[in-house]
Amino acid sequence: MQTITLNLPDTLNLDANEVAMLVATRLYEQGKVSLGQAAEICGLSKRTFIELLGRYGVSVFNYPASDLASDVANA
Known part of the structure; x- marks a missing residue:
């Protein structure tokens, strides 16, 4: 893993x-x-990371709407 220093x-x-x-x-x-x-x-488990995503306004379902529409059409 790469290390980056920020000021x-x-x-x-x-x-x-x-x-x-x-x-x-x-x-x-x-x-x-x-x-x-x-x-x-982050040094977290997947479960903990998922639980914290909402605090940062990020959905766990990182799936483009266009892909969802085509999946529904194919279902």
Whole structure:
């Protein structure tokens, strides 16, 4: 796994865990990492990560609407 160092303003009052969660949720939301990879970035289990996704406004169902429409049509 790659390590990145960020310099953040002290006024943000963010700890390393919260920054990891912010990055992981955004990467998951964009489809750049899987649910398991996002959980691993945060050092969490998949279940715990899923439970925390809602706090960051991210749905666990990371599925494009266009794919859903075609799946319904095929059902």
